[in-house]
Amino acid sequence: xxxxxxxxxxxxxPIVQGGxxxxxxxxxxxxxxxxxxxxxxxxLTQPTPEALSxxxxxxxxxxxxxxxxxxxxxxxxxxxxYQEYVRVIIESGVKIVETAGRNPExxxxxxxxxxxxxxxxxxxxxxxxxxxxxxxDAVSVDxxxxxxxxxxxxxxxxxxxxxxxxxxxxxxxxxxxxxDARGMVAALALGADGVNMGTRFMATRxxxxxxxxxxxxxxxxxxxxxxxxxxxxNTSRIFRNAVAEQVLELERREGTTFADLKPLVSGExxxxxxxxxxxxxxxxxxxxAIGLIHDIPTCDELVSRMVAEAxxxxxxxxxxxxxxxxxxxxxVL
Amino acid sequence: xxxxxxxxxxxxxPIVQGGxxxxxxxxxxxxxxxxxxxxxxxxLTQPTPEALSxxxxxxxxxxxxxxxxxxxxxxxxxxxxYQEYVRVIIESGVKIVETAGRNPExxxxxxxxxxxxxxxxxxxxxxxxxxxxxxxDAVSVDxxxxxxxxxxxxxxxxxxxxxxxxxxxxxxxxxxxxxDARGMVAALALGADGVNMGTRFMATRxxxxxxxxxxxxxxxxxxxxxxxxxxxxNTSRIFRNAVAEQVLELERREGTTFADLKPLVSGExxxxxxxxxxxxxxxxxxxxAIGLIHDIPTCDELVSRMVAEAxxxxxxxxxxxxxxxxxxxxxVL
Numbered sequence: 189x190x191x192x193x194x195x196x197x198x199x200x201x202p203i204v205q206g207g208x209x210x211x212x213x214x215x216x217x218x219x220x221x222x223x224x225x226x227x228x229x230x231x232l233t234q235p236t237p238e239a240l241s242x243x244x245x246x247x248x249x250x251x252x253x254x255x256x257x258x259x260x261x262x263x264x265x266x267x268x269x270y271q272e273y274v275r276v277i278i279e280s281g282v283k284i285v286e287t288a289g290r291n292p293e294x295x296x297x298x299x300x301x302x303x304x305x306x307x308x309x310x311x312x313x314x315x316x317x318x319x320x321x322x323x324x325d326a327v328s329v330d331x332x333x334x335x336x337x338x339x340x341x342x343x344x345x346x347x348x349x350x351x352x353x354x355x356x357x358x359x360x361x362x363x364x365x366x367x368d369a370r371g372m373v374a375a376l377a378l379g380a381d382g383v384n385m386g387t388r389f390m391a392t393r394x395x396x397x398x399x400x401x402x403x404x405x406x407x408x409x410x411x412x413x414x415x416x417x418x419x420x421x422n423t424s425r426i427f428r429n430a431v432a433e434q435v436l437e438l439e440r441r442e443g444t445t446f447a448d449l450k451p452l453v454s455g456e457x458x459x460x461x462x463x464x465x466x467x468x469x470x471x472x473x474x475x476x477a478i479g480l481i482h483d484i485p486t487c488d489e490l491v492s493r494m495v496a497e498a499x500x501x502x503x504x505x506x507x508x509x510x511x512x513x514x515x516x517x518x519x520v521l
Numbered sequence: 522x523x524x525x526x527x528x529x530x531x532x533x534x535p536i537v538q539g540g541x542x543x544x545x546x547x548x549x550x551x552x553x554x555x556x557x558x559x560x561x562x563x564x565l566t567q568p569t570p571e572a573l574s575x576x577x578x579x580x581x582x583x584x585x586x587x588x589x590x591x592x593x594x595x596x597x598x599x600x601x602x603y604q605e606y607v608r609v610i611i612e613s614g615v616k617i618v619e620t621a622g623r624n625p626e627x628x629x630x631x632x633x634x635x636x637x638x639x640x641x642x643x644x645x646x647x648x649x650x651x652x653x654x655x656x657x658d659a660v661s662v663d664x665x666x667x668x669x670x671x672x673x674x675x676x677x678x679x680x681x682x683x684x685x686x687x688x689x690x691x692x693x694x695x696x697x698x699x700x701d702a703r704g705m706v707a708a709l710a711l712g713a714d715g716v717n718m719g720t721r722f723m724a725t726r727x728x729x730x731x732x733x734x735x736x737x738x739x740x741x742x743x744x745x746x747x748x749x750x751x752x753x754x755n756t757s758r759i760f761r762n763a764v765a766e767q768v769l770e771l772e773r774r775e776g777t778t779f780a781d782l783k784p785l786v787s788g789e790x791x792x793x794x795x796x797x798x799x800x801x802x803x804x805x806x807x808x809x810a811i812g813l814i815h816d817i818p819t820c821d822e823l824v825s826r827m828v829a830e831a832x833x834x835x836x837x838x839x840x841x842x843x844x845x846x847x848x849x850x851x852x853v854l
Contacts, residue, residue: 194847202842332665333677343743344666344677346698346707347809351743365679374679374707376842377834410676410684476680501710502843506835509535509709514527 189495192359193382196305196326197284198254200224201495202382203372204307204361205389205487206328207258207286208473209233210459211397214243216487218250219394223491228256228286237272244280256284256307261292270295278302286328293322307361311339313352316360326359327352328384333365335387335413335425335475345375353379367480369497373506387475393486400465401472402484410479416453416471420446426453427474429467522828525692526715529638529659530617531587533557534828535715536705537640537694538722538820539661540591540619541806542566543792544730547576549820551583552727556824561589561619570605577613589617589640594625603628611635619661626655640694644672646685649693659692660685661717666698668720668746668758668808678708686712700813702830706839720808726819733798734805735817743812749786749804753779760807762800764790 193202203225205216210233217227229247234240240257247255257277261270274295277285285299288309299306300323307326308319311334316327329352331345332338343351349362362375363384372383389395391405404427414428416435426432431452438444438452457470485493526535536558538549543566550560562580567573573590580588590610594603607628610618618632621642632639633656640659641652644667649660662685664678665671676684682695695708696717705716722728724738737760747761749768759765764785771777771785790803818826 189842190845190847191842198847200847331677331679333679341744343809343812344664344679344698346664346666346678346704347743347812350701350703351812365677368683370683370711371679373710373839376839377706377710378703410680411674476676479676479680479684499843502835502839506706506709506839509522509524510832510835512523514523514531514533 189498191376191381193326193361196359197226197256199226201491202361202376203491203494204228204256204286204328204382204384206309206363206384206386207256207260207288208386208390209260209455210462211390211395212258213396214246214250215396216389216392216394217255218247219392219487220389220491221247221251221253221255223486223488224253224495225487225491226254226256226284227251227487228258230258230260231273231277232260232268237269237276240273241276241280244276244282254284255282256286257282258286258288259292259295261287261289261295263290274298278304287324291318291322292324296323309363311337312341312343313348313355315339316352316356320356320358324358326361326381327356328361328363329380331362331364333476334363335473335477337422337424338364338415340418340421340423345378349375349378349380365476367477369494369501371477371480372494373498373501385477386473387477388481388490389487390474391481391484392490393484397462398465401462401467404467405474405478405481406484408478410476412478413474413476417449419444425473425475426471427467427478429471431457431468431471435471522831524709524714526659526694529692530559530589532559534824535694535709536824536827537561537589537619537661537715537717539642539696539717539719540589540593540621541719541723542593542788543795544723544728545591546729547579547583548729549722549725549727550588551580552725552820553722553824554580554584554586554588556819556821557586557828558820558824559587559589559617560584560820561591563591563593564606564610565593565601570602570609573606574609574613577609577615587617588615589619590615591619591621592625592628594620594622594628596623607631611637620657624651624655625657629656642696644670645674645676646681646688648672649685649689653689653691657691659694659714660689661694661696662713664695664697666809667696668806668810670755670757671697671748673751673754673756679711682708682711682713698809700810702827702834704810704813705827706831706834718810719806720810721814721823722820723807724814724817725823726817730795731798734795734800737800738807738811738814739817741811743809745811746807746809750782752777758806758808759786759804760800760811762804764801764804768804 205220212230220227308324310316359381362380367388414432538553545563553560641657643649692714695713700721747765
């Protein structure tokens with residue numbers, strides 16, 4: 189396939205595996221890249237910049253294809269040595285970075301000087317335009333459907349993508365709610381140049397998480413996510429388990445603060461879920477794409493199938509609908 | 522074009538103008554039908570069954586094409602003579618009915634006996650399957666994006682449509698968030714057989730509402746709708762004006778009941794807005810498609826443009842993306 193995203197990133201198919209804390213490790217990223225899509229490791233999944241350097245080498249030992257490093261910039265209680273992570277990314281010769289969270293402007297000059305392509309994640313048209321203005325090479329637009337942080341506007345991709353495409357000049361990835369060829373073709377029709385998938389890639393053979401988590405994604409549907417932290421204006425879409433219900437219940441009570449919720453939603457508990465498979469031990473992100481996941485293929489099977497089915501969809505289903513004339517008034521009148 | 526919906530309904534293009542209280546009158550319905558799509562008048566917009574009979578005759582005097590009558594079945598304080606409206610629809614020789622609100626089962630035998638095709642509006646996969654099971658000919662699936670009642674599951678069409686299509690056997694219209702060719706092609710890719718548009722048809726020359734309302738739809742974007750009645754589990758998406766903000770504020774207060782909100786949201790005030798153009802006089806429905814409306818075309822211009830642009834999208838944009846190979850590794854490595 190050929191879109192502005194395949195050209196920008198040097199990949200065969202316009203499919204990107206999005207940054208996922210604890211999930212974006214060398215095993216998954218290399219499998220995705222070997223499948224012709226773009227794999228992504230997540231910088232902060234590694235405890236130190238040195239560990240990230242080793243993880244980047246591990247990806248390189250497992251694939252010769254392009255891959256990306258996700259750098260999520262958030263206010264944290266324990267300070268994160270972002271400049272050190274940035275230095276490691278640059279010195280390791282990484283060529284694609286996905287930034288998320290806060291404005292990546294402070295790090296852009298260094299990335300650009302190193303010839304790195306920067307894709308910034310945004311949840312609104314105005315933030316996407318801002319990312320373009322500060323010099324990002326592409327944006328990944330997160331609709332209301334996405335796992336993790338969809339923002340506070342609640343605009344799904346059916347509207348957000350065409351609204352953003354109408355104003356942006358740089359290439360755009362569609363993120364949130366996409367799990368198969370149907371979603372990919374829809375996103376491309378709506379003006380995206382490619383798709384970003386997170387939840388769908390969690391349910392692959394190579395995702396380095398416990399099988400039970402994958403099974404939960406398989407067995408539950410689009411009604412099994414929850415939006416927490418709405419009261420904090422920091423909404424997050426997670427898998428709807430007993431802990432998620434507890435958080436929602438606390439949020440309904442007057443006077444609840446982040447401190448009350450923090451023990452329930454800690455990253456350490458999320459990490460432990462992926463290790464032990466006890467999905468009621470804490471919280472973990474899951475997007476609405478959960479409703480469209482019915483198997484646990486390899487990354488190569490997933491990507492190949494999406495491309496083959498997209499071809500069928502466009503050349504058979506859509507072209508046929510378009511080119512045939514209706515048997516007008518055949519059934520009615 | 523040819524899809525299961527054009528075949529079922531005997532129309533040229535798989536585009537349906539959805540039922541809209543006070544808007545679905547003969548002027549709009551006939552203009553839509555004359556454009557090759559399906560126009561719809563709304564039964565309860567007429568004060569009596571007799572008035573509906575006259576309105577149906579008015580549509581017939583303005584078009585020879587198929588059109589539909591919407592019958593929205595809701596619990597009401599003042600009893601509505603539904604059986605009488607049903608009788609008028611049947612005796613007038615109407616061939617397509619869109620039902621919405623409650624389960625239409627009580628009226629189906631009469632409609633079916635008269636050879637009427639029934640399209641039922643649903644907001645979830647389980648309700649769509651129920652509509653199929655009781656004998657509806659098609660469903661119109663309303664995503665989270667839609668104006669009016671999106672249900673309480675908050676599942677956008679990017680997920681809801683493919684999830685429903687995978688299980689339904691009867692034809693499906695996509696409703697909510699669609700305003701142009703991009704949305705139509707996306708919906709068809711996601712498994713819909715056609716699209717239903719409400720808000721977009723309000724912003725047409727022939728829509729029998731005050732020009733100022735149309736201008737408001739034009740000038741505002743996807744961040745200008747509000748979800749009210751969430752606390753009543755009867756969520757409704759409306760235009761976000763001062764009255765909508767007042768309703769949201771009241772809903773945040775402990776102990777607010779429908780009786781407190783009713784004076785603000787009455788149908789009479791909505792009707793008056795359409796007549797006077799004073800858009801702060803009450804509330805009126807508006808879907809997220811508001812973010813994709815940039816002009817006020819005639820219905821014929823709108824439908825023709827959607828079909829022409831859909832053809833371009835499929836045969837140029839999508840086919841080209843699919844058939845060309847990427848210049849892999851051209852930019853990176």
